Amino acid sequence: MSEKKVLLEVKNLKKYYSKSLYLNTKKHITKAVDDVSFSVYEGETFGLVGESGCGKTTIGKMIVKLIEPDSGEIVFDGLNFSEIKEKDSLALRRNVQMVFQDPHSALDPKFTLFETINEALKTHKLCKTKIEAVAKIERLINLVGLNSSQLQKYPSEFSGGQCQRISIAKALAVNPRLIVCDEPVSALDVSIQAQIINTIVELQHKLKLTYVFISHNLAVVKYISDKIGVMYLGKIVELGTADDIYMHHQHPYTQTLLDAILDLKHLAKPQQSIDDENSLNKATAYNGCNFCSRCKLATPRCFEEVPKLKEVAAGHFVACHLI
Amino acid sequence: MINNLLSVKNLSLQFDIDGKQAYALRDVSFDIAQGEMVGIVGESGSGKSVLCFSLLKLLYKNGKITNGQILLHGDDLLLKSENEMTKVRGEKISMIFQDPFLALNPTITIGHQITWIIMKHENIKKSEAKKRAAQILSSVGIHDIDAVMKSYSHQFSGGQRQRIVIAMALCCNPELLLADEPTTALDVTTQAQVLNLISDLKKQRNMAVMLVTHDFGVVANTCDKIIVMYGGLIMEQATSKELFAAPKNPYTKALLECIPSLESKREQQIEQINGDPPDILKLGDFCPFYKRCKYAMNICTRKIPPIFQVSPTHSSACWLLDERAPVIPDFKAAARKEANVN
Numbered sequence: 001m002s003e004k005k006v007l008l009e010v011k012n013l014k015k016y017y018s019k020s021l022y023l024n025t026k027k028h029i030t031k032a033v034d035d036v037s038f039s040v041y042e043g044e045t046f047g048l049v050g051e052s053g054c055g056k057t058t059i060g061k062m063i064v065k066l067i068e069p070d071s072g073e074i075v076f077d078g079l080n081f082s083e084i085k086e087k088d089s090l091a092l093r094r095n096v097q098m099v100f101q102d103p104h105s106a107l108d109p110k111f112t113l114f115e116t117i118n119e120a121l122k123t124h125k126l127c128k129t130k131i132e133a134v135a136k137i138e139r140l141i142n143l144v145g146l147n148s149s150q151l152q153k154y155p156s157e158f159s160g161g162q163c164q165r166i167s168i169a170k171a172l173a174v175n176p177r178l179i180v181c182d183e184p185v186s187a188l189d190v191s192i193q194a195q196i197i198n199t200i201v202e203l204q205h206k207l208k209l210t211y212v213f214i215s216h217n218l219a220v221v222k223y224i225s226d227k228i229g230v231m232y233l234g235k236i237v238e239l240g241t242a243d244d245i246y247m248h249h250q251h252p253y254t255q256t257l258l259d260a261i262l263d264l265k266h267l268a269k270p271q272q273s274i275d276d277e278n279s280l281n282k283a284t285a286y287n288g289c290n291f292c293s294r295c296k297l298a299t300p301r302c303f304e305e306v307p308k309l310k311e312v313a314a315g316h317f318v319a320c321h322l323i
Numbered sequence: 324m325i326n327n328l329l330s331v332k333n334l335s336l337q338f339d340i341d342g343k344q345a346y347a348l349r350d351v352s353f354d355i356a357q358g359e360m361v362g363i364v365g366e367s368g369s370g371k372s373v374l375c376f377s378l379l380k381l382l383y384k385n386g387k388i389t390n391g392q393i394l395l396h397g398d399d400l401l402l403k404s405e406n407e408m409t410k411v412r413g414e415k416i417s418m419i420f421q422d423p424f425l426a427l428n429p430t431i432t433i434g435h436q437i438t439w440i441i442m443k444h445e446n447i448k449k450s451e452a453k454k455r456a457a458q459i460l461s462s463v464g465i466h467d468i469d470a471v472m473k474s475y476s477h478q479f480s481g482g483q484r485q486r487i488v489i490a491m492a493l494c495c496n497p498e499l500l501l502a503d504e505p506t507t508a509l510d511v512t513t514q515a516q517v518l519n520l521i522s523d524l525k526k527q528r529n530m531a532v533m534l535v536t537h538d539f540g541v542v543a544n545t546c547d548k549i550i551v552m553y554g555g556l557i558m559e560q561a562t563s564k565e566l567f568a569a570p571k572n573p574y575t576k577a578l579l580e581c582i583p584s585l586e587s588k589r590e591q592q593i594e595q596i597n598g599d600p601p602d603i604l605k606l607g608d609f610c611p612f613y614k615r616c617k618y619a620m621n622i623c624t625r626k627i628p629p630i631f632q633v634s635p636t637h638s639s640a641c642w643l644l645d646e647r648a649p650v651i652p653d654f655k656a657a658a659r660k661e662a663n664v665n
Contacts, residue, residue, distance in 0.1 A: 051510040051511065051512060051513075052510055159599045159600070160367075161599060162599070189366040189367055189600055190366060190537055190538070190539075190578060190581065190582065191366055191577070191578060191581055191595075191596040191600065191615075192599070192600075193581070193582075194581035194582075194583070194593045194594065195595045195596070195597070197583065197593060198592050198593060198595050201589070201592070216510065216511055217511075218511075218585070219582070219583045219584055219585055219587075220583055222583075222585055222587075223583040223587050223589055223593070224589070246585060256512060257511065257512065259515070260511040260512045260514065260515045261511070261540070261585070262514075262515070262538070262540025262541055262544060
């Protein structure tokens, strides 16, 4: 186990957004990502789960250097992101690619499938001749389960599932080592989701890829991930292996998320409803744990002090005062 | 005998798209009893939303109902004039939509929107309408009503907005509530709350609910009856117990298997349905699922499967249930036996 190499390390990452509602009122600060640290091992999948607005996409975008963090470090294979200048970032982008949620808006409607992928190859100067490029693109789209007869088609002629396959092929074109998948299946039909998940898993085996997999769907994340980070309002509240999170979870928020799953196998299980979701907005009113206003087990300490991540078992971290 | 509130008989609907005919609904028949919760499940393009809109006769100009009846308490809605329909909408049948942000007017306060609807439908004073609006808002679990009535829609979170939309749909005491993907745009934890709210309100008011969704998880816990749609056809119709215990249609079975659950192991692949959902412009006289079906036979490519009754409350449209079809060991053998008995 100790042989495994850390490919991506995220240390104390922070990203705050500030905006004022009216012209000269006090600025309101949103802590989109607040002191997040985790590491991803080569060949593994790291899952990030949480509700909308918890900062999971912001982390994804910082990993591919689309957004600059306010503070903290992202280290990819020994290379610190903050030390890379904009003009040198091309080499970095070759190693780290992203697949977006909505496949239709991620593709240029005026580019054919061939042009879409060829653009990536040209930007990174990966193919010397056109023949070489055609061969490579054909190989790529076969890999993601598309047909080379579709090369001259436009995105509008493809279905959602096919567009997502093109997005994956586009990300793979530059031989990346890490792919950030930001909700790659949530915009797709149920019957298509399984196809894409299977493709993603298959590609990992074939190409030895490392994934950061972002989703709000816990069942999908559990299926695909080795390690999982559960996020709530900018912070990681629980971090561990897939089994840690699902069998031995300790944070009340993880429990809430698991209760909210509408699983077909547990029809008799009554749905537990959590309190007023309005409290989500109030969370910033307290200095303590972000989850305190929604938490059934909250103690006075939770409202005053921010809990730190504690190691409860090897590799399993929980941020909660009750543990 | 159960009193049928709504019965839809052989409803067919076509859209004319650039001269091509799209068959959005084909021979759809089902009943909804008073106080019953019916789930309609299907992928995009299966006709489930169109079904909702056609019950309210809110169709685009290029949509035409070519055949069938929509009977509400025995009255055919298709024969009603536009003026009569405005009375039905909201008072008898009302609808909540997928995106609660788009369903509310951003320039008018919430209180004004709700009182306006009440006054439009019932001949009462504004002050009384306001009281009614406040009552309804509190019944959907909204606190601090005075402030909410004066607020605009952008000031609320998605879940709150959906609650307001539900309140608006209920303010004239409809007998049937059509909920078109009410939780798809919401977070997982909020989804459970909204679903609980809908089923609580259903019980309190003895109202029938038609819940349209693409997610089996949503209907499994809440609905009495489930209708599975695909390519404008009803593929399977059963009580939710029967459906989840033993689906009798290859499409339903495949759809249930392809959802990863918490128990699925990463070493095993998830069962996947190959191919894409059908293009409604290219539907014809064949089973819409045959291209993706593991068990497709010759007949499937030539004729739309008829509906086979498996039990009094369970029916499925699949040629495998026909006597002449080959017996496939896992689930169809049992289905056939039951079908013969009936």
